[in-house]
Amino acid sequence: MTPNPIRRRLAALALAGAALAAPALAATPAGAADAPLSGKVPVEVGDNYFKPIDVTVTAGSKVTWTNKGKILHSVKADKGKPFAPKTLAVKKKYTVTFKKPGTYGYYCTFHGAPGSGQHGTITVVAATPTTTTTSTP
Numbered sequence: 315m316t317p318n319p320i321r322r323r324l325a326a327l328a329l330a331g332a333a334l335a336a337p338a339l340a341a342t343p344a345g346a347a348d349a350p351l352s353g354k355v356p357v358e359v360g361d362n363y364f365k366p367i368d369v370t371v372t373a374g375s376k377v378t379w380t381n382k383g384k385i386l387h388s389v390k391a392d393k394g395k396p397f398a399p400k401t402l403a404v405k406k407k408y409t410v411t412f413k414k415p416g417t418y419g420y421y422c423t424f425h426g427a428p429g430s431g432q433h434g435t436i437t438v439v440a441a442t443p444t445t446t447t448t449s450t451p
């Protein structure tokens with residue numbers, strides 16, 4: 315039996331396809347980084363940091379801070395009261411639903427201050443569907 319030439323050709327095409335797909339995948343993170351998150355959005359509270367530091371969500375999203383560190387932390391808005399301040403013991407969670415678009419800086423009262431130290435930002439954008447960057451199926 316001789317090897318099936320059509321099979322060979324298909325295999326070659328599959329390899330070529332994989333090679334072509336690679337640059338497309340590499341190109342996506344640049345745009346995806348700025349895309350707002352929605353639904354349930356986790357933020358890690360570590361020992362003297364928030365991760366990610368800056369989060370962009372759509373209005374109506376729930377942001378949940380979880381203290382994954384070994385010491386006590388807190389979450390308090392830089393100014394005003396867009397949400398109630400909260401002290402977070404180890405392993406505790408705190409969820410806030412952000413309804414109004416805006417930029418909300420917050421900090422840990424033990425290890426930060428407005429705009430510095432253990433500090434983070436939640437940016438809330440209107441929930442209108444602006445997914446124009448969706449790639450072809």
Ligand SMILES: [Cu+2]
Nearest residue numbers: 387422424425
């Ligand atoms: Cu802290």
